[in-house]
Amino acid sequence: MTATYRDVKADILEKITLGIWPPGSTIPKEIELAEIYDCARATVNRAMRELAEDGxxxxxxxxxxxVRMAPVRQARxxxxxxxKEIEDKGTEYRYALVRKERQQAPDWLRARLRLNDGGAVLHLICMHYADGAPYQYEDRWINLDLLPNAAEIDFADTGPNExxxxxxxxxxxxxxxLATMADAELAEHLGCSKGDALFQAERSTWWDGKAITFxxxxxxxxxxxxxxx
Amino acid sequence: MTATYRDVKADILEKITLGIWPPGSTIPKEIELAEIYDCARATVNRAMRELAEDGxxxxxxxxxxxVRMAPVRQARxxxxxxxKEIEDKGTEYRYALVRKERQQAPDWLRARLRLNDGGAVLHLICMHYADGAPYQYEDRWINLDLLPNAAEIDFADTGPNExxxxxxxxxxxxxxxLATMADAELAEHLGCSKGDALFQAERSTWWDGKAITFxxxxxxxxxxxxxxx
DNA sequence: CAGTGGTCTAGACCACTGA
DNA sequence: CAGTGGTCTAGACCACTGT
Structure with missing residues (x-):
């Protein structure tokens, strides 16, 4: 037979889903499984390691x-x-720079990114369109102490993300x-009504322990x- | 020396982040890396496999x-x-059943779960509290064709999830x-105002190709x- | 302290795929 | 068709950790 690690993983997962090995029960040790499936222990080990990673x-x-009592459900x-997101949907992508301003980091941003006093940041507002319709409003802050070159870049054609x-x-x-309510600015740019519920993602990025961008x-x-x- | 797969992985990742191996460049083949790090090819293989899984x-x-040109950013x-979520925060968990009703699956649900006509479902509304304050509103539908026992369960003390x-x-x-606007029902149960933006998660669950619950x-x-x- | 998983090795063969 | 990663093996030693 010579089972592969995929065979072993699939078979064990089936035994678990079918309830043969219910939550909380102990699975045979690797050496025993290796004998059962007639393969090397390393093969069993890889199967089991992946099942552990999968929660x-x-x-x-x-x-x-x-077998875990409460399966750790993790979504990727x-x-x-x-x-890419827009083009992969087969729609036409368009980018526009709304505003670009060099300024001192406001307090909330300094706290968030653990910046020093008086840190200079580049504040950008950008829009991303799919087939001409508003798709995403981007409010970006770049740490100029770490990336001074950013100040010289003209973000008219390409977004700061890229x-x-x-x-x-x-x-x-x-x-x-998180979810947020559209204010006047968001409503105008995204073509919705003030007060509409909008889906929002916030990302802080670090490199070598220092904040690059929010x-x-x-x-x-x-x-x-x-x-x- | 005898490098572990963690050493190899960390070192290669460092070379990439430092720009020694920039995006798009080709990394030495496994045999060469094995010689460089003075370890077995299997060790290098594991390090590289994980870097590939990490995108x-x-x-x-x-x-x-x-090295990937556009790093595949994936969040888990x-x-x-x-x-568990509530208790892990150190707050007190409380559960309450708001409504329980056996009914025919409405059209939108049938479409969503690919149910047959006339399928019976159990519709539950539940509330989850953290330290006495509303935390989550649960609107659940269980496929009774697949789980007829669900009808007999009294969900007064334990949530359907468990x-x-x-x-x-x-x-x-x-x-x-997604994000949604609170309607009157949500506002009342979650103690917020009608029209507030709320964060929402929808989950459809399948087993053996058949819909269990939404x-x-x-x-x-x-x-x-x-x-x- | 003893048992179980964690990892490494040296070698082998296979499977895909680019030239 | 030849090169590179994918996987398996048999054996070994190590590192945790429950009893």
């Missing part, structure tokens, strides 16, 4: 592997670049999803983030 | 491993059971996140879902 089982040395959402990704490709981020993305009315798991 | 690099047979959100997790522990689901969770005003990546 299906819980593994502890000496204690063995147990992709956070694509807006342009420039940032090219400049600092890999970094850490914290993202929050962005608040507000989506057009009715926007959803969807995923399967 | 940092892209691997293809024969073509080699390349944990979707815990409400009770019963479902215990009954059908593992299943597939589709989840959507739930719409509405959070109290100001709720955020946050994660790091």
């Amino acid at each position: 299906i089982v819980e593994r502890k040395r000496k204690a063995g592997t147990k 959402f992709e956070i694509p670049i807006v342009r 420039w940032l990704v090219a400049t600092i490709p890999f970094s850490n981020a914290e993202i929050s999803l 962005v608040r993305l507000t989506f057009r009315k009715g926007h959803r983030m969807t995923t399967r798991y | 940092i690099v892209e691997r293809k047979r024969k073509a080699g491993t390349k 959100f944990e979707i815990p059971i409400v009770r 019963w479902l997790v215990a009954t059908i522990p593992f299943s597939n689901a589709e989840i959507s996140l 739930v719409r969770l509405t959070f109290r005003k100001g709720h955020r879902m946050t994660t790091r990546y």
Whole structure:
């Protein structure tokens, strides 16, 4: 037979879903499973490790592997670049710079990004359109102490997101999803009514422990983030 | 020396973030890396596989491993059971059943879950409180054709979520996140004003290709879902 | 302290895919 | 068709952690 790690993973997952190994029960140890499936322990190990990553089982040395009582449901959402998101839907992407201003970081931003006093930031307001209709309102702040070049960039044709990704490709981020009421400015740019409920994402990005940028993305009315798991 | 897969992964990631291997560039092949780090190819393989899962690099047979041009930003959100979510914050959890009704599946639900005509469903409205204050409004529909026992359960003390997790522990689901305006019912139960913007999650759950349940969770005003990546 | 998972190795064969 | 990643093996030692 020579089972693959996929076979082992699928079979064990089936035993769990069918209730043969109910939540809380202990699964046979790796050596036993290796004998059962007639494969190497490393093969079993990979299957089980993935099941643990998926939140299906819980593994502890000496204690063995147990089926989780409350499965840790985790959903993965992709956070694509807006342009890609829109173009992948087969719609036409258009970008526009609404406002660009160099200023001192306001208090709330300094607190949020742990900036020093008197830090200079670049504040950008941008719009992203899909097939001519408003899609996303971008309120971005860039730390000029860390990225002084940003001040010289003309963001008329390309959004700051794409420039940032090219400049600092890999970094850490914290993202929050929430709902907000449209104010006059949002309503006007997104073509909705004042007071409408809008979906919003906030992201703070860090590199080497220092804050690079904060962005608040507000989506057009009715926007959803969807995923399967 | 004897590098571990963590060492290899960290070192390669550093080389990428520092720009030594810029986006689009090709990384040395596994055998070469194994020589460089003085370890087995399997060790390098694991490091690279994880970097690929993390969306940092892209691997293809024969073509080699390349640093992604546009890093696939993916955020993982944990979707815990409400009770756990509340208790983990150190607050007191309280549950209440608001309404329970057996009925025919309305058209929108049938379409959504691909149910047959005349399917019976159990419709539940529940509230979840944190330290006595409204936390989440749960609007749940359970497919009675698949789970006839649900009709006999008294959901007065325990929420349907916990019963479902215990009954059908593992299943597939589709989840959507969105923003909605509070109607009169939501405003009353969640203690906010009509028209307030509220964060909402919708989840359809499937098992063996058949729809088990649909739930719409509405959070109290100001709720955020946050994660790091 | 003993048992279980965590990881590494050296070698092998396979599967996909670009030239 | 040849090169690169994908996976398996048999064996080994290590690192936690429950008893």
